Amino acid sequence: MTDTTTDGVSTTQAAIEQKLTDSVIASFDNTPDERLKTLMQALVKHLHAFIREVRLSEDEWSQAIEFLTKAGHITDDKRQEFILLSDVLGASMQTIAVNNPASGNATEATVFGPFFTQDAPEIPIGGDLSGGAAGQSCWVEGTVTDTAGNPLAGARIEVWEADEDGFYDVQYNDGRTAGRAHLYADTEGRYGFWGLTPTPYPIPHDGPVGKMLEATNRSPVRASHLHFMVSAPGQRTLVTHIFVEGDPQIEIGDSVFGVKDSLIKTFATQSPGTPTPDGRDLGGASWSRARFDIVLAPGMKTQQPPLSRPKEKTHG
Template identity: 45%
Template sequence: MNTFSEERSAEVVAASFANTPDDRLREVLGALVEHLHAFVKQVELTEAEWAAAIDFLTRTGQKCDANRQEFILLSDVLGVSMLVETINHRAGRGSTESTVLGPFHVVASPPRELGDDVALDGKGTPCLVSGQVTGVGGEPVPGARVDIWQANDDGYYDVQQPGIQPELNLRGLFTTDADGRFWFRSIVPRYYPIPDDGPVGQLLAATGRHPYRPAHLHFIVSAPGYRTVTTHVFVADSPYLDSDAVFGVKESLIREVPEVDDPARARSLGLENPFRTLTFDIVLQR
């Protein structure tokens, strides 16, 4: 008989999935059961601890709504988001490395013209963001879609502050020109805490971890014939580069953001003087 016991628990449960028509689903469930049961046995989980875990997951789901995804946040702080992203988007030689999507790409970025200002709330240090999208052979990629979003100078995304920030603040969908170039006006990104008023924040507090992310700007770049990349660019002098709460920092994605003191150039760009510049070239794999 295929009876349940402590020793054979994973084997018995995995066998119950033997008739699963989908091969991949059967493989994933079998591995999940194997590792989950091994974990329970290793730590000798108590009934009270398992009840607390179920309560934690229940509250995590209850914290989710149209503008907040607490389960993505949980995946992020456990490093699972970063691991899945890294496995599925291994960078080829010379291509831009990927990093986590994050929980705030929850609305479609508005199409904008090259050079537009995405900072609609008037806060922050003005910054010209520019770059070129190329293939690994150096060929320009015209018509690439460059989707960007970032937090405001107070450290909040627009969807976190409905009625406070302008709708679609600091978001934009740009199309590269004939040379694969893009540019837009924004503000210098700043570091900020991930939302820590829910179960994930309680987990961080219980483990002595801080909730902060270093200053960064999000990108999703896509073009026909090329692999889409989801990535960030990080500000070189930002705090928390070595302790990002969601493990998203990669050295190749860190950039200096120098100051420019040039009144004539600032006027031509529609920026206050002095301003900062952030250059982030993106290389796509075919």
């Protein structure tokens, strides 16, 4: 009979390590806030389990501290490296999954992203949110309903996207408003607007998170997407994207794990001169069209939008 556990650690050593873990967990026993107590004790349990599982070296721990320190130094009012880290580790998407449980045929949620603003202009149904941003014109239409199929008249639809160079309006220094707007569904829950055909772009990768992606041979590029936030009284607010069917980046991998099969939509390219749905004259240019029917899950109230993140100067 050997004095070792299945991972090759002696039972004596394993007992010493477990005693420390138990002591740290117990140190939070008198936390007045029960939720905080749960969070801290679970954090300790899993952090210690990670350290023990990989047999973390002191040098590796020092490198981890240095990495986090660099993330703190590069973070300012224009950039949040810790949110970026959360995104590329899938923590953001996992939190979304936990907080947006499957509800029948409700549209799936995905990451919020850093470029939502509270003051996007209103456009009418059929309006153009591009605001002069460069890119191929795209017609997007659909309906907003509840899970029973009832139209949600007046549902508020926020939409925002990057231009063909992969930049959002807030990444420019000239105060422009482009590639974003809000509109309201009609009495039958229908909506439609002109925007831009989405294109792929990289998240900020000039900092410690970018170096981590490079070291692990991961792409910083996000799959082509169009952001939506949709709300209606009595329904859970939906934050989601739609992605472009056939985009090679979907197979390579979205850097923040935002892609879900149900959110991949056909953006059908229309030849120059093809009549548009509303008779708009595009000057003989090609354009695309997509359909996105949105189903909101039931909720106790219309939720407030997630907090806006700091506005990046680089891609995100």
